[in-house]
Each structure stands twice: as C-alpha cells, then as structure tokens.
Amino acid sequence: MKIAYLGPAGTFSEKAALETGDQQSTYLPMASMPAVITAVETRAVDLGILPIENSLEGAVSVTLDVLIHETRLRICREIVIPIRHMVVAKPDVQLDTVEVLYTHQQPLAQSRRFIERCLPNVPTVAALSTAAALVEALADERRAAALTTLHAAERAQANILAYDVQDNNNNRTRFVVLAPEDAAPTGDDKTSLMFTAKVNRAGALYEALAIFAQAGINLSKIESRPAKAELGDYVFLVDIDGHRHEPVVAEALQKLAQIAGTVKIFGSYPKFRG
Numbered sequence: 001m002k003i004a005y006l007g008p009a010g011t012f013s014e015k016a017a018l019e020t021g022d023q024q025s026t027y028l029p030m031a032s033m034p035a036v037i038t039a040v041e042t043r044a045v046d047l048g049i050l051p052i053e054n055s056l057e058g059a060v061s062v063t064l065d066v067l068i069h070e071t072r073l074r075i076c077r078e079i080v081i082p083i084r085h086m087v088v089a090k091p092d093v094q095l096d097t098v099e100v101l102y103t104h105q106q107p108l109a110q111s112r113r114f115i116e117r118c119l120p121n122v123p124t125v126a127a128l129s130t131a132a133a134l135v136e137a138l139a140d141e142r143r144a145a146a147l148t149t150l151h152a153a154e155r156a157q158a159n160i161l162a163y164d165v166q167d168n169n170n171n172r173t174r175f176v177v178l179a180p181e182d183a184a185p186t187g188d189d190k191t192s193l194m195f196t197a198k199v200n201r202a203g204a205l206y207e208a209l210a211i212f213a214q215a216g217i218n219l220s221k222i223e224s225r226p227a228k229a230e231l232g233d234y235v236f237l238v239d240i241d242g243h244r245h246e247p248v249v250a251e252a253l254q255k256l257a258q259i260a261g262t263v264k265i266f267g268s269y270p271k272f273r274g
C-alpha cells in the first residue's frame with residue numbers, strides 16, 4: 001500500500017499516514033494538499049491523507065473545497081490525532097531574539113494566545129506545512145524560528161524554545177483517507193456528503209434536514225461553504241450516522257436527491273473509535 005501525505009517528513013499528516021498504514025506500506029511526502037489528491041487520482045499512490053477538521057479552528061477549508069469542487073475520490077477512513085505545537089529554532093536563537101516566525105496557517109491560528117503574548121511583534125512567513133516551516137527557518141540567515149511538531153524538531157536536532165503553545169491541550173485534528181472507492185459496511189459507520197438547495201427559499205434547508213430526522217438518522221456534523229458561484233450561494237456539508245448501503249440511509253439519500261439541487265457523496269467509512 002502506497003500512501004501520500006502533506007510533507008516533508010515530520011508533519012502531523014505523516015503521523016496520521018503512519019497510523020493508517022502498516023509495516024509493508026510505503027509513504028510519499030507531497031508539497032501541498034492538492035498534490036496529495038492528484039497523486040491518488042493518477043494512481044501514483046493507493047491512498048492519500050488530508051486534515052479535514054481541527055478542534056480549535058474548525059474546518060480545513062482547502063480539503064473541503066477539493067472534496068466539493070475538484071475530485072471524485074471517496075473518503076474510506078477517518079483518523080483523529082492529538083496536535084501539539086512547538087516553537088523551534090537554531091541553538092543561538094532565544095525566544096526574545098526571534099526576528100521572524102515561519103508557520104503554516106493552521107498552527108498559527110491554533111496558537112494565537114501564545115503568539116500574541118510571547119512573540120507579539122514578530123513577522124510571520126507562510127509555509128506549506130509544519131515540517132516545511134522548520135526547514136525554511138533553519139535555512140534562514142536571520143534569527144528565525146518555526147511553529148512545528150515535536151517529531152520534526154527531534155529529527156532536525158533543533159532547539160525547542162517553547163513546548164505545547166497550542167491554545168488548548170485537548171487540541172485534535174481529524175484526517176480523512178481518500179481512495180478511488182469508499183469502505184464496505186462494518187455496522188458502525190458514517191457517511192459524509194454535500195448538497196445544495198434547489199431554490200433559495202424559506203424552509204429549503206429545513207426540508208432537507210427533515211429527511212434525516214424522519215428516518216431517525218443522527219447528524220454528527222453540519223457546516224456550510226460558499227458555492228463559489230454567487231455571493232450568498234452555499235453548499236451544505238453533513239456527516240450522518242450509517243453507511244450509504246444501509247437501506248434506511250440509502251432511502252434518505254434518494255429522497256434528498258429528489259429535493260436538493262445537487263448531492264455529492266464523499267463516502268461511507270468506519271467511525272473512528274480511538
């Protein structure tokens with residue numbers, strides 16, 4: 001099994017990939033999240049891992065937008081991992097002498113409190129991942145630091161200036177595993193999908209959700225994203241309990257297809273159970 005993830009080695013995505021695969025698996029670090037999708041679509045790899053939701057910051061919009069607009073790949077598994085951020089630099093740099101901070105946008109948002117208090121006037125430079133941020137900081141001639149993972153810091157034998165700078169110690173990110181097909185039913189599954197309303201009128205969303213309520217199907221997530229056509233047009237994303245091949249779920253999805261504008265099923269897969 002070949003698995004693509006957002007690299008370089010040392011990212012949280014690598015950790016999620018290692019937990020997804022086994023000792024026979026091989027792992028391919030990619031430069032960006034869309035590149036992970038392309039690697040699976042072109043069969044360069046069998047599976048791709050993408051972060052979809054964080055307990056502090058909510059949706060990872062790149063992943064949602066790729067699922068909504070760009071790919072026909074399906075979610076075949078989910079995995080949740082704890083997220084700890086470290087401030088890391090070369091040995092001669094101290095917290096009060098940091099001149100520039102390299103960071104991916106998610107860790108920065110998840111560590112807002114620490115940054116405001118301890119690195120208030122330090123300019124940030126955007127990086128494509130936590131591990132990429134460290135590579136760039138270590139190559140910078142200024143007194144640069146990175147928001148990165150413990151694993152990346154240890155691999156690079158770099159100096160950790162501050163530990164666990166995330167706003168909350170319960171910080172966790174949910175990743176999805178993408179493949180050409182979703183998973184077979186296990187009896188403890190969920191289904192992720194999106195739909196749009198056919199017409200923008202009173203009760204349209206209510207009627208769509210009523211289909212699940214009347215079928216006794218629990219919704220574990222709902223959110224909206226811009227449809228990217230007109231201002232005010234939205235796509236609704238929901239996670240429901242059950243597999244799309246279970247008769248009750250299949251019937252509800254059929255009813256939804258009759259009243260919605262578009263419906264796209266991202267996949268059915270086993271619920272993550274720690």
Ligand SMILES: O=C(O)C(=O)C[C@]1(C(=O)O)C=C[C@@H](O)C=C1
Pocket residue numbers: 006010011012013014051054060083104106107128129130131149173
């Ligand atoms: O940069 C990484 O290490 C990643 O795996 C990406 C990512 C994300 O984009 O959400 C994954 C988990 C954390 O929430 C922070 C960063």
